Amino acid sequence: MLTPRTFFDTIPSRLAPLFDRDLPVWEALRRLPSFLEQQAGEQIPRSLCSGRGLTDHVVLHQGRIVMEPTDIVFDDATKGRLLVSSGGILLEGATVIMAGAVLIGNGIVLGRGVLVESGAMIKGPVWIGDCTEIRQGAYVRGNCATGDRCVLGHTTEIKNTIFLDDAKAGHFAYLGDSILGNRVNLGAGTKLANLRFVPGTVSVKTSDSSVDTGLRKLGAIMGDDVQTGCNSVTNPGTLLQPRCMLFPNTTSPSGVHRKGSMIR
Numbered sequence: 001m002l003t004p005r006t007f008f009d010t011i012p013s014r015l016a017p018l019f020d021r022d023l024p025v026w027e028a029l030r031r032l033p034s035f036l037e038q039q040a041g042e043q044i045p046r047s048l049c050s051g052r053g054l055t056d057h058v059v060l061h062q063g064r065i066v067m068e069p070t071d072i073v074f075d076d077a078t079k080g081r082l083l084v085s086s087g088g089i090l091l092e093g094a095t096v097i098m099a100g101a102v103l104i105g106n107g108i109v110l111g112r113g114v115l116v117e118s119g120a121m122i123k124g125p126v127w128i129g130d131c132t133e134i135r136q137g138a139y140v141r142g143n144c145a146t147g148d149r150c151v152l153g154h155t156t157e158i159k160n161t162i163f164l165d166d167a168k169a170g171h172f173a174y175l176g177d178s179i180l181g182n183r184v185n186l187g188a189g190t191k192l193a194n195l196r197f198v199p200g201t202v203s204v205k206t207s208d209s210s211v212d213t214g215l216r217k218l219g220a221i222m223g224d225d226v227q228t229g230c231n232s233v234t235n236p237g238t239l240l241q242p243r244c245m246l247f248p249n250t251t252s253p254s255g256v257h258r259k260g261s262m263i264r
Contacts, residue, residue, distance in 0.1 A: 185227050
């Protein structure tokens with residue numbers, strides 16, 4: 001009941017090594033650091049990761065920094081509308097890191113068509129999928145991996161977390177030690193708490209028992225198409241099966257919530 005197949009219909013092929021169909025879904029979080037180490041060969045140039053704000057926009061195309069003058073159309077990256085051209089030629093799949101973004105550390109991997117807005121801070125290691133937006137004020141604290149067309153939103157803090165395709169945390173959220181399934185959408189101000197008040201590991205409550213995850217920190221695991229309302233909160237060890245809805249201004253109890261549950 002607590003394996004990945006219970007929560008996700010599909011897993012993006014590039015993230016598939018994180019998941020074992022026969023192990024509890026949270027085991028993907030244990031694998032995340034070693035998975036990110038294996039992506040080191042694809043990381044962006046170290047010259048961009050000084051920890052100082054970039055003074056100019058940087059365009060990356062086919063693994064290199066584009067030095068020629070470019071024209072940029074800043075539109076919705078998640079819909080493939082971030083367009084970069086040089087000398088009248090479209091640079092298909094070009095990624096843009098805007099002036100004022102801060103990158104620091106090793107192992108920062110950005111896919112094709114990614115937009116990193118001014119004021120975002122990214123600490124490696126992270127692996128960002130294609131056509132993803134990292135918006136102004138986002139704080140990506142490391143050990144994060146995303147699928148394609150994701151949103152890491154304005155004034156949103158993210159650490160040790162996995163996004164599957166089309167998962168979005170657009171505004172004022174906190175995500176710690178969590179997994180967001182395909183097409184998950186978090187309302188503004190959603191907080192995924194990951195640490196118990198009292199010492200010890202996080203246990204997951206089921207209908208008839210409790211499973212010790214062995215993890216000191218575990219936030220929420222959200223199946224495909226889960227939605228949360230504005231200013232909602234999940235307790236550590238909250239597992240929402242597909243199509244659950246957490247209503248605005250609601251705190252979700254920890255434990256497993258069955259498919260399609262409406263939590264008010």
